[in-house]
Amino acid sequence: MPLFLLQLVGTSAVAPTGVIRWIWLAVAFPLLGFLVNGALALFRPGARRAVSVVGSGSVIAAFLVAAAGFLQLRADHPEGPVVVDLWSWIKSGSLDVVFSFQVDQLSAVMLLVVTGVGSLIHLYSIGYMREDEGYARFFSYLNLFIVFMLVLVLGSNLPVSFVGWEGVGLCSYLLIGFWYGDKANADAGKKAFLMNRIGDFGVLVAMFIIWWNLKTLDFAGISSVAPRYMAEGGFIVTLVTLMLFLGCTGKSAQLPLYTWLPDAMAGPTPVSALIHAATMVTAGVYLVARTNILFALAPTSAAVVAGVGALTALYAASIGLRQYDIKRVLAYSTISQLGYMFLAVGTGAYVAGMFHLVTHAFFKALLFLGAGSVIYALHRAYHATHSHEDPQDMRNMGGLRRRLPWTFALMLIATLAISGIPPLSGFFSKDEILAAAFGRGETAPIWMVFWAMGLLAALLTAFYMMRLLAMTFLGESRTGAAEQEHLREAPWIMTGPLVGLGILSVLGGLVNLPAFIGGPAALEHWLEPVLEGALRMVPVRLPHGPAEAVLIGGAVVVGVAGLVLGWRWTLARPIPVAREAPPETGFAKVLFRKYYVDEIYNAVIVRPLVGLSRWVLWKGMDQGLIDGAGVHGSARLARALGWLGSRLQSGQLGLYVIVFLIGAVWLIRAVAD
Amino acid sequence: MALGPALLVSALLFTIGVAGVLIRRNAIVLFMCIELMLNAVNLSFIALSQVLGLAGQVMVFFVMTVAAAEAAVGLAIIVAIFRHTRSVDLKNINLLRG
Numbered sequence: 029m030p031l032f033l034l035q036l037v038g039t040s041a042v043a044p045t046g047v048i049r050w051i052w053l054a055v056a057f058p059l060l061g062f063l064v065n066g067a068l069a070l071f072r073p074g075a076r077r078a079v080s081v082v083g084s085g086s087v088i089a090a091f092l093v094a095a096a097g098f099l100q101l102r103a104d105h106p107e108g109p110v111v112v113d114l115w116s117w118i119k120s121g122s123l124d125v126v127f128s129f130q131v132d133q134l135s136a137v138m139l140l141v142v143t144g145v146g147s148l149i150h151l152y153s154i155g156y157m158r159e160d161e162g163y164a165r166f167f168s169y170l171n172l173f174i175v176f177m178l179v180l181v182l183g184s185n186l187p188v189s190f191v192g193w194e195g196v197g198l199c200s201y202l203l204i205g206f207w208y209g210d211k212a213n214a215d216a217g218k219k220a221f222l223m224n225r226i227g228d229f230g231v232l233v234a235m236f237i238i239w240w241n242l243k244t245l246d247f248a249g250i251s252s253v254a255p256r257y258m259a260e261g262g263f264i265v266t267l268v269t270l271m272l273f274l275g276c277t278g279k280s281a282q283l284p285l286y287t288w289l290p291d292a293m294a295g296p297t298p299v300s301a302l303i304h305a306a307t308m309v310t311a312g313v314y315l316v317a318r319t320n321i322l323f324a325l326a327p328t329s330a331a332v333v334a335g336v337g338a339l340t341a342l343y344a345a346s347i348g349l350r351q352y353d354i355k356r357v358l359a360y361s362t363i364s365q366l367g368y369m370f371l372a373v374g375t376g377a378y379v380a381g382m383f384h385l386v387t388h389a390f391f392k393a394l395l396f397l398g399a400g401s402v403i404y405a406l407h408r409a410y411h412a413t414h415s416h417e418d419p420q421d422m423r424n425m426g427g428l429r430r431r432l433p434w435t436f437a438l439m440l441i442a443t444l445a446i447s448g449i450p451p452l453s454g455f456f457s458k459d460e461i462l463a464a465a466f467g468r469g470e471t472a473p474i475w476m477v478f479w480a481m482g483l484l485a486a487l488l489t490a491f492y493m494m495r496l497l498a499m500t501f502l503g504e505s506r507t508g509a510a511e512q513e514h515l516r517e518a519p520w521i522m523t524g525p526l527v528g529l530g531i532l533s534v535l536g537g538l539v540n541l542p543a544f545i546g547g548p549a550a551l552e553h554w555l556e557p558v559l560e561g562a563l564r565m566v567p568v569r570l571p572h573g574p575a576e577a578v579l580i581g582g583a584v585v586v587g588v589a590g591l592v593l594g595w596r597w598t599l600a601r602p603i604p605v606a607r608e609a610p611p612e613t614g615f616a617k618v619l620f621r622k623y624y625v626d627e628i629y630n631a632v633i634v635r636p637l638v639g640l641s642r643w644v645l646w647k648g649m650d651q652g653l654i655d656g657a658g659v660h661g662s663a664r665l666a667r668a669l670g671w672l673g674s675r676l677q678s679g680q681l682g683l684y685v686i687v688f689l690i691g692a693v694w695l696i697r698a699v700a701d
Numbered sequence: 702m703a704l705g706p707a708l709l710v711s712a713l714l715f716t717i718g719v720a721g722v723l724i725r726r727n728a729i730v731l732f733m734c735i736e737l738m739l740n741a742v743n744l745s746f747i748a749l750s751q752v753l754g755l756a757g758q759v760m761v762f763f764v765m766t767v768a769a770a771e772a773a774v775g776l777a778i779i780v781a782i783f784r785h786t787r788s789v790d791l792k793n794i795n796l797l798r799g
Contacts (some may be wrong), residue, residue: 255725677797681731681791682726682791685722686723
């Protein structure tokens with residue numbers, strides 16, 4: 029049967045019904061917000077009230093649309109993904125890319141997380157960015173980010189999703205370098221953009237290969253055609269999935285392309301919470317879940333995904349042990365938690381991965397926003413006393429629980445959640461990932477290693493999170509006596525979203541209460557239609573009976589042990605203020621310097637590349653070959669020929685006549701012959 | 702008129718004209734040499750028209766017309782050059798040298 033017929037048979041997309049027809053409004057509202065805020069940023073930068081209303085309102089409106097779409101989807105129980113065609117985008121030969129949105133169980137979950145957490149963070153930003161010069165610019169960028177994130181999530185084929193994929197990278201760049209007056213911030217933005225480009229190359233290559241082999245780029249088409257045209261474990265599907273995963277390592281900050289994320293903390297804290305913790309960096313996990321059928325067909329790639337995830341989880345957690353910048357600790361924590369998600373999706377436990385994605389979005393956004401409140405308080409205090417200390421260095425904090433009780437309580441909740449303490453959200457999702465890895469280990473022993481790495485990472489996670497909490501909120505204050513009276517809780521517009529995220533962090537587990545405690549496993553059933561094909565090929569085996577109890581108990585013990593160790597160890601001896609801190613020594617220094625990976629990348633990749641660009645491409649190719657031989661050379665050649673020709677033009681008539689005569693005689697002779 | 706001597710005179714005149722153009726530097730002389738060449742051609746036209754028909758004689762009228770026009774323009778240019786440089790020596794007139 030020719031391919032194009034199969035394509036028609038294969039696409040099981042369902043026509044949209046009810047509010048889902050209007051799902052594009054979820055993108056249109058933030059887009060409108062971006063345009064209005066952008067115009068205000070250009071022409072009325074002082075109109076803060078209007079910017080706040082438009083900026084937050086548009087995202088809340090998008091959330092309402094998303095919620096309505098979700099309810100409709102739940103009521104309809106469609107057979108396949110609901111595809112909303114908007115317009116024909118690229119039409120060339122047999123390639124026909126329609127700009128269309130796909131609403132299915134998977135994208136609906138992401139839609140709710142992005143717009144929901146996004147709304148809270150937009151509200152928080154009203155307070156956090158209040159005194160910033162670029163208030164309107166900030167909100168226009170943030171709105172634009174939501175637009176692209178939703179395009180990424182909703183895209184029904186790879187090219188449309190790729191538009192969002194690139195767009196969020198752009199917004200990430202704009203927002204990391206938001207305070208571009210400082211060159212370090214601009215450099216951080218550039219670094220993020222360039223490292224993401226490396227990953228994007230992988231996605232593009234994967235798209236080309238998929239098109240070449242399957243003649244379709246629709247997600248629905250791929251999942252129905254791929255099993256027929258790609259041999260299981262074959263070279264093509266392995267290459268495609270590895271290329272996709274290369275993109276994921278860039279976007280989701282996994283080994284080896286993770287180094288941009290800690291630097292991305294140069295951006296405003298709400299940006300770190302929204303883009304670099306809750307939403308954009310999870311796009312890689314989403315992409316793997318979206319193309320689950322391909323990863324199910326490529327067991328080698330799936331093992332690579334799980335292995336890289338487990339390694340990243342452990343590796344980043346170890347760096348987090350010895351960082352002092354509060355946001356950097358959280359950045360490494362994010363990398364580590366993303367590693368967990370990749371461990372899950374690589375294992376085939378897509379539900380666990382998505383579950384952790386959701387709960388992580390809640391508690392990590394809470395942690396970042398809480399850190400933002402702390403930085404906000406310290407910044408104001410230092411500002412009031414005209415001190416130039418670093419408001420992000422945890423060595424300058426301590427004892428803040430008395431000054432910021434709300435923030436402390438909420439950060440404590442988030443810390444317990446990320447450490448996997450029951451019954452908070454992180455416990456359920458992390459436990460499910462570890463259980464899935466363990467279960468897979470019964471048939472594929474390598475997964476036992478991944479499981480052990482994950483468990484160790486959980487210990488480190490609890491340790492560094494408790495260290496963060498203890499250094500920031502517990503013990504004696506190191507902020508300075510003059511600053512004490514200026515330290516106070518942030519306004520309600522900032523604390524309010526924190527409370528909202530705190531509630532979500534506590535209750536997030538309800539999304540997918542596992543069967544072993546009599547829960548309905550709601551998310552698992554919800555995602556079933558999307559994951560059916562992949563789960564049939566690579567089933568998730570969760571351990572049952574005593575093994576399960578031991579696993580859960582072990583995970584909890586590890587979490588508690590990490591917390592206690594972190595607490596005792598951090599407060600065991602007095603912490604010097606950042607200014608007076610002694611230099612790190614031994615292995616602590618290696619951790620503090622992040623295993624020198626930035627230095628290694630600089631020496632091995634950046635410097636040779638800069639050298640190549642400067643001495644070969646710039647001086648050699650551009651100035652030497654193109655300018656020298658090409659541009660100047662051709663001019664010199666023309667001038668030399670012209671000079672030769674001009675020697676004939678002596679201006680002496682006699683000479684001309686002689687030449688003319690010789691020519692005439694020769695001509696006559698030629699005719700006469 | 703005998704054909705042979707007429708053509709001989711014509712060739713003689715033409716050669717004298719060419720030689721003049723090649724050797725002399727005075728613009729007026731040069732000009733006269735060109736006229737000489739034109740008239741040498743005229744002479745051969747006339748002579749050959751005895752054998753080949755009247756077309757040659759018609760051509761002579763054209764040549765004379767063109768020569769007259771050329772003389773008018775050429776002499777005017779020479780006068781203008783003389784006014785400008787106080788000389789009609791072609792050695793000094795080499796504005797188009799490359």
